Amino acid sequence: MAAQTKILLDESEMPTQWYNIIPDLPTPPPPPLHPGTHEPIGPDDLAPLFPMALIEQEVSSESYIDIPGEVLDVYRLWRPSPLYRAHRLEKLLDTPARIYYKYEGVSPAGSHKPNTSVPQAYYNHSEGVKKLTTETGAGQWGSALAFATAQYGMECEVWQVRASYDQKPYRRTMMQVWGATVHPSPSDLTGAGRAILARDPDSPGSLGIAISEAVEAAVGDPDTKYALGSVLNHVLMHQTIIGEEALLQLAKIGETPDLLVGCTGGGSNFGGLSFPFLREKMAGRMNPTIRCVEPAACPSLTKGEYRYDFGDTMGMTPLVKMHTLGHDFIPDPIHAGGLRYHGMAPLVSHIYESGLVEAEAIHQNECFDAAIKFAKSEGIVPAPEPTHAIAAAIREANRAKETGEETVILTALCGHGHFDLKSYEAYLSGELVDYDYPEEKVRAAMANVPVIA
Amino acid sequence: MAAQTKILLDESEMPTQWYNIIPDLPTPPPPPLHPGTHEPIGPDDLAPLFPMALIEQEVSSESYIDIPGEVLDVYRLWRPSPLYRAHRLEKLLDTPARIYYKYEGVSPAGSHKPNTSVPQAYYNHSEGVKKLTTETGAGQWGSALAFATAQYGMECEVWQVRASYDQKPYRRTMMQVWGATVHPSPSDLTGAGRAILARDPDSPGSLGIAISEAVEAAVGDPDTKYALGSVLNHVLMHQTIIGEEALLQLAKIGETPDLLVGCTGGGSNFGGLSFPFLREKMAGRMNPTIRCVEPAACPSLTKGEYRYDFGDTMGMTPLVKMHTLGHDFIPDPIHAGGLRYHGMAPLVSHIYESGLVEAEAIHQNECFDAAIKFAKSEGIVPAPEPTHAIAAAIREANRAKETGEETVILTALCGHGHFDLKSYEAYLSGELVDYDYPEEKVRAAMANVPVIA
Numbered sequence: 001m002a003a004q005t006k007i008l009l010d011e012s013e014m015p016t017q018w019y020n021i022i023p024d025l026p027t028p029p030p031p032p033l034h035p036g037t038h039e040p041i042g043p044d045d046l047a048p049l050f051p052m053a054l055i056e057q058e059v060s061s062e063s064y065i066d067i068p069g070e071v072l073d074v075y076r077l078w079r080p081s082p083l084y085r086a087h088r089l090e091k092l093l094d095t096p097a098r099i100y101y102k103y104e105g106v107s108p109a110g111s112h113k114p115n116t117s118v119p120q121a122y123y124n125h126s127e128g129v130k131k132l133t134t135e136t137g138a139g140q141w142g143s144a145l146a147f148a149t150a151q152y153g154m155e156c157e158v159w160q161v162r163a164s165y166d167q168k169p170y171r172r173t174m175m176q177v178w179g180a181t182v183h184p185s186p187s188d189l190t191g192a193g194r195a196i197l198a199r200d201p202d203s204p205g206s207l208g209i210a211i212s213e214a215v216e217a218a219v220g221d222p223d224t225k226y227a228l229g230s231v232l233n234h235v236l237m238h239q240t241i242i243g244e245e246a247l248l249q250l251a252k253i254g255e256t257p258d259l260l261v262g263c264t265g266g267g268s269n270f271g272g273l274s275f276p277f278l279r280e281k282m283a284g285r286m287n288p289t290i291r292c293v294e295p296a297a298c299p300s301l302t303k304g305e306y307r308y309d310f311g312d313t314m315g316m317t318p319l320v321k322m323h324t325l326g327h328d329f330i331p332d333p334i335h336a337g338g339l340r341y342h343g344m345a346p347l348v349s350h351i352y353e354s355g356l357v358e359a360e361a362i363h364q365n366e367c368f369d370a371a372i373k374f375a376k377s378e379g380i381v382p383a384p385e386p387t388h389a390i391a392a393a394i395r396e397a398n399r400a401k402e403t404g405e406e407t408v409i410l411t412a413l414c415g416h417g418h419f420d421l422k423s424y425e426a427y428l429s430g431e432l433v434d435y436d437y438p439e440e441k442v443r444a445a446m447a448n449v450p451v452i453a
Numbered sequence: 454m455a456a457q458t459k460i461l462l463d464e465s466e467m468p469t470q471w472y473n474i475i476p477d478l479p480t481p482p483p484p485p486l487h488p489g490t491h492e493p494i495g496p497d498d499l500a501p502l503f504p505m506a507l508i509e510q511e512v513s514s515e516s517y518i519d520i521p522g523e524v525l526d527v528y529r530l531w532r533p534s535p536l537y538r539a540h541r542l543e544k545l546l547d548t549p550a551r552i553y554y555k556y557e558g559v560s561p562a563g564s565h566k567p568n569t570s571v572p573q574a575y576y577n578h579s580e581g582v583k584k585l586t587t588e589t590g591a592g593q594w595g596s597a598l599a600f601a602t603a604q605y606g607m608e609c610e611v612w613q614v615r616a617s618y619d620q621k622p623y624r625r626t627m628m629q630v631w632g633a634t635v636h637p638s639p640s641d642l643t644g645a646g647r648a649i650l651a652r653d654p655d656s657p658g659s660l661g662i663a664i665s666e667a668v669e670a671a672v673g674d675p676d677t678k679y680a681l682g683s684v685l686n687h688v689l690m691h692q693t694i695i696g697e698e699a700l701l702q703l704a705k706i707g708e709t710p711d712l713l714v715g716c717t718g719g720g721s722n723f724g725g726l727s728f729p730f731l732r733e734k735m736a737g738r739m740n741p742t743i744r745c746v747e748p749a750a751c752p753s754l755t756k757g758e759y760r761y762d763f764g765d766t767m768g769m770t771p772l773v774k775m776h777t778l779g780h781d782f783i784p785d786p787i788h789a790g791g792l793r794y795h796g797m798a799p800l801v802s803h804i805y806e807s808g809l810v811e812a813e814a815i816h817q818n819e820c821f822d823a824a825i826k827f828a829k830s831e832g833i834v835p836a837p838e839p840t841h842a843i844a845a846a847i848r849e850a851n852r853a854k855e856t857g858e859e860t861v862i863l864t865a866l867c868g869h870g871h872f873d874l875k876s877y878e879a880y881l882s883g884e885l886v887d888y889d890y891p892e893e894k895v896r897a898a899m900a901n902v903p904v905i906a
Contacts, residue, residue, distance in 0.1 A: 003526075004464055004529075005464060005526075005529035005530060006464060006529065008461055008463065010461065011457055011458060011459060073456075073458075073540075076457075076458035076459065077458060077541075077831065077832045077833075078832070084530075087526075088530075088604070106559065107832075108828075108831075108832030108833050108834070109832075110871070147832055150828075150829045150830075151541070151832075169874075169878070170871075170874040170875070173874040173875070173877050173878045173881070174834060174874055174877075176877075176878075176881055177824075177825060177828050177829075177834055177874075177877050177881070178828060178829060179829060371630075372630060375561075375603075375630050375631060376603045376630075376631060376632060377603075378530065378561075379530045379531070379560075379561030379562075379600055379604075380530075380561050381561070381627060381630055418563070418623075418871040418872065419871065421622075421623040421626040421627055421630075422623070422626070424626050424627075424629075424630050425622070425626045425629075428626070428629055428630070
């Protein structure tokens with residue numbers, strides 16, 4: 001047998017436009033509101049943080065936006081990314097389902113994040129910005145931005161949550177290899193950090209605190225802006241190159257998906273894979289079920305309320321309408337750090353609320369069990385985040401085995417797990433806790449969500 | 454500009470034969486000798502350790518050997534591997550040279566090692582072997598074999614040098630994810646290990662000790678054999694798929710290399726890249742300079758003697774004629790663990806002695822400096838071993854800048870450095886020592902090399 005394993009695209013076939021789903025939706029998503037006035041925010045409110053090109057993309061009514069040549073030049077270091085047919089996993093599962101995965105771990109930073117860090121660095125560079133600041137937890141986003149800024153000769157300053165800074169030094173070193181400066185957060189370099197340290201000198205930090213520090217450092221310096229790795233419309237749009245490529249790749253082999261599954265944390269990987277397929281579905285050209293998969297311990301879509309809330313823990317960002325567990329909800333310490341977010345991208349939330357996609361939540365032991373099956377058959381050791389999508393794909397493949405249906409499943413393997421082997425060690429040692437939905441903690445956090453008239 | 458960055462091959466273009474250079478050489482390499490009798494060894498001497506198919510490949514006089522379909526099926530998980538044109542590095546160096554690198558870090562284990570671990574597992578499995586044993590240092594080879602055995606449902610038992618087992622636990626966990634059992638070496642599971650532990654209960658271990666343990670565990674069990682990741686003829690032959698693909702890829706863009714540079718430790722990466730090009734050179738179809746690059750601290754080709762010596766520290770293996778620094782020479786602790794070997798593959802040694810290839814040695818700070826330049830421009834963070842080849846390529850690109858020549862340079866980027874960031878941290882902190890050639894230590898070690906009549 002010589003069944004095709006990888007469906008490749010030549011560089012000349014790489015999409016040259018991102019897809020903006022907003023104009024195609026039945027209703028527009030609700031606008032972000034100013035945290036003080038509760039009025040819709042305008043471009044000027046965002047200008048201290050983002051370059052005008054990205055602000056325009058955030059509110060664009062164009063369906064397609066050209067990818068600049070200088071961004072395509074960098075994308076070509078790893079794009080188009082391969083689409084795999086999971087022959088060996090199918091055989092292990094003894095399923096009639098055909099499973100495909102789009103692998104984003106081929107990027108230098110090892111995840112889908114450079115799809116947006118590169119254009120963000122580019123547009124900032126084009127508008128004369130010299131330095132970008134950002135926050136990072138385990139380091140996926142921070143390393144993606146460090147890589148991107150290196151490509152345009154910019155500086156990069158990253159506030160990394162102290163617990164990760166101390167416990168997972170390798171991502172930090174990777175950022176430094178690309179020339180970034182990395183601070184543990186809370187730091188004494190910002191007012192926000194100093195305020196936290198004054199209260200708790202041993203604070204392990206949090207993503208919310210790190211965001212506050214990175215934002216503060218950006219607004220205080222005219223040559224510096226801030227970059228966010230998920231949640232915002234323009235970030236999800238940059239990721240649509242994943243789905244656009246996958247559409248081309250499936251068309252090459254005459255395949256149409258019955259089901260898309262993608263893990264959802266902030267929503268950028270899921271949006272990137274699914275929005276182009278959702279366009280095809282809304283246009284009646286295919287009819288896949290599209291499913292978000294989230295951790296049972298942090299189930300913003302399946303358990304959260306759809307209402308206005310802050311994007312950060314400290315309540316400094318605009319108010320956005322999204323599925324939220326409350327902005328000061330602190331998820332239990334599951335290993336999929338990228339999915340430990342209290343809210344969901346407003347765009348994914350809006351689409352979910354519109355009934356265009358569905359969602360399910362899975363416990364982490366099932367995810368790591370799926371990951372081991374995947375690694376033993378397909379070779380790649382996945383990051384903890386996409387193990388949620390793999391677990392969902394395996395659930396569906398097992399259902400197909402019962403029904404005998406040749407279900408075509410597509411998922412995004414958004415990153416490798418080379419920096420997450422401590423999590424695998426914990427799983428293999430039987431130490432992983434299956435945290436359930438923390439109803440009491442969420443109720444307490446939701447009580448702090450502002451009420452918008 | 455839309456200059457092509459990656460030259461890809463379709464799976465249908467993947468070579469289906471390995472190249473055995475031996476029949477094409479002007480003279481055959483000297484035979485391995487029995488350590489006791491000093492007579493050439495025969496297949497029976499190797500049968501306790503290796504399956505007959507691999508023993509036959511070791512001494513084959515066929516120029517090409519078909520790659521089995523079940524091996525090609527697994528190769529397709531990552532092969533054909535991409536050939537990159539290093540546009541962004543060239544720009545950084547402001548050189549007229551055109552630099553190409555064949556990237557083997559796309560394999561699930563992250564290096565070129567699965568090119569041989571997969572066929573080794575396959576042939577053993579075909580002959581009814583249930584388990585493979587091996588040694589590993591930092592874990593590149595151990596993880597490649599763990600991945601390969603998982604593909605054929607075999608067991609894998611790895612003795613990992615204790616210092617690495619304790620200090621670099623992530624490669625160990627990766628092996629466990631693929632189902633391997635990993636022991637720190639010296640262990641109390643073998644006579645060799647127990648003997649070492651009796652003398653020194655806190656022994657940090659060495660590759661030589663780990664080899665002894667893995668070999669002992671294999672010969673004592675009829676269902677178990679042993680696998681070696683470099684040095685042997687059949688191992689280098691399995692790696693020739695690298696060079697065969699690179700030839701096809703360069704031909705696609707009408708390019709002929711002026712210079713090949715490859716790092717040399719045991720010789721498998723270098724042999725894999727260069728032997729197909731050496732065939733073309735010997736046949737007069739191209740005339741590239743082909744250069745081995747080794748660490749200044751462990752310069753077996755540039756400083757070692759060409760004579761019969763043991764492959765392992767304990768003196769248990771057959772005697773092979775190679776460039777050696779003495780089998781009990783312990784190299785200084787440079788970070789390119791895969792290049793810390795006292796000898797060189799007999800086949801690479803023979804070819805070097807025949808004047809077909811040249812060699813140079815480089816200190817590690819120059820290598821890491823080259824690696825940082827590479828990572829900032831090309832994105833990929835290289836493993837410490839191929840930084841030697843990158844440093845050599847940069848030397849040549851700088852020479853081309855002086856002369857104005859459009860030199861075409863090809864190198865093999867044999868693995869990523871995701872598990873080597875501790876080494877980068879040491880470099881960035883200015884802690885890396887440029888160990889010189891340890892003349893006294895080598896003289897002492899050479900005094901213990903047996904004299905063959």
